[in-house]
Amino acid sequence: MRVGVIGGGQLARMMVPPAVELGVELAVLGEAPDASARIAVTTVGDYRDADVVLAFARGVDVITFDHEHVPQEVLHALVDAGVVVRPGPDALRHAQDKLVLRERLQGLGVPQPEWARVADAEELGAFIERVGGRAVVKTPRGGYDGHGVRIVSSAHEADDWLADGPLLAEEVVEFRRELAQLVARRPSGEVAMWSLVETVQGDGVCREVFAPAPHATARVERVAREIAHTVAEALGVTGVLAVELFETFDERVLVNELAMRPHNSGHWTIDGAVTSQFEQHLRAVLDLPLGSPDAIAPWSAMVNVLGGPADGDLDRRVPRLMADQPAAKLHLYGKTTRPGRKIGHVTATGDDLDDAVFVARAAAAFFED
């Protein structure tokens, strides 16, 4: 069993442990020899170059991804060459282009914010008026972690982006909180879902995740599962799909975004579930039966380590963290520190959510200045 992963970031890196345990040979196409997933990097090259990717794909049973940025032309070149690609190009389009996603979700009747495709300032102005004077505009492609997202209240505030093509405009959803429903689906159709989780964002970046989502009503949980199931099935997703959701004050559940790969909202599963999202992703793309997504403890809390100490010296912080929080599970991504960069995360599990949150936050705080 050989899996090739395009992209050498932390998601590829975190596939290494389950690959080692399952006896799966992992090969990674990394951007640089010192990529986060460097221990598994077998090729260094540009994922936008079809020749590089085709050469890399030789000898693996399936190609999957650390990120969703591989161009459709390259994906189709792989498929045309007989390479098994999971998720496939048609599914991935929905994670690559937010306009494609919105159109598709509308066709499926999946609840989502009000939205429009706006090609110019006039259309944007009309949409802003329709949704009450403020709108979110998003570049359809290439946005992540808050990049490519802007809140506007007048027609000309996105002229710079509109010069490059149409944008997605969405209503500003007044939400109680953000949730995420992770699901894994294998080609045979089997799906497995972890608990619905609550995600806490700051500056557009995921900061904390609580699993399961505290005080979620049975209805919200059911709707989230139905949405994830519908989307995974209809889009033909293989592997892990993360559905990021808004929970509104009137208990509606609206789809915010999708990711077709392991996702920050599922990092808690490494320590908190029988089968982690990374193991499940490998199983799913290899079309192996899925593992149990059950939690191993009543509560898990995950806190991201962002930026890291200004002095860049992680090695001095780690011993202090370990001495202070012996039950915290530390995950470092082998990256250099940089303001705002996700360089690791900490998870704690237990019978009490407050305790788990305390441990995870206390541990992560050792990397702050």
Place this chain on the structure above:
Amino acid sequence: MRVGVIGGGQLARMMVPPAVELGVELAVLGEAPDASARIAVTTVGDYRDADVVLAFARGVDVITFDHEHVPQEVLHALVDAGVVVRPGPDALRHAQDKLVLRERLQGLGVPQPEWARVADAEELGAFIERVGGRAVVKTPRGGYDGHGVRIVSSAHEADDWLADGPLLAEEVVEFRRELAQLVARRPSGEVAMWSLVETVQGDGVCREVFAPAPHATARVERVAREIAHTVAEALGVTGVLAVELFETFDERVLVNELAMRPHNSGHWTIDGAVTSQFEQHLRAVLDLPLGSPDAIAPWSAMVNVLGGPADGDLDRRVPRLMADQPAAKLHLYGKTTRPGRKIGHVTATGDDLDDAVFVARAAAAFFED
């Protein structure tokens, strides 16, 4: 933080996942490019060759081991060159030579079977007579998994081995069961112990492990912990130490053997404890504060996969196992199948020991013919 591991077997392989998660760079000196730990092999060479080992050790912060076979001369060459070696040569001698161990344990007053150093058939005959007509003879060095162990009832049954030097003779202990106490110790002296476990052997090879040891009395647990603590401390062990024990029918606890590295009796900790023996070993040899050894579930059961299917085809068995036992945690060592060879293990955890044992056995059975 860079750790160099001498030996590329499954123990080195299972250090890879925690190294990846902790941000520790792992380098492995493997016997062959296709060693079990191949993903982390940076040097292929002979661990008995001091030049090879010295070159490998350059650039790592500490050297540790997948096995205890590195010759003392090589270990001392490392130490003389200023390399940090954990556990060190003086500690390792006790895991390399069973006569050295027995003498030392006697000096420490640690309970162990009756034993003697026998240099010839006459001495062996006298010992057999003294312990009731039967004795276990062991080659002091190089034995493992039942190799180098023989039960004899007359003086000349070990002449072939005696030709190579003195042997260790031990009474045949009538034991109720075998136990193991794992402990981790770091250079600063901090120790952490997992639950006492029961180990089930067959043909001299570990077959199953139950954690914690069912129905162990508080006294037995206390004595096992005291023994492990005494041995780790007195021998100056750094890293994981496995103390294999006999529990006799009259509830004595006797030391059978030691291993100074992660050990089969601790594989359950990967899935069953907050900190696995492999993570703890890395922390200990790096002199980092130790993680919590607490169990994450009331019971864990580990079953070894020995030999594997005669057709050698693991890939056809894995999907059946996964479909049948979605909660079983499968660990394969990337080895080819061979009768009796440890090629993997399965762990199950839960609130009920019988259920966990059932799941682990049912899963492992998919590799039998």
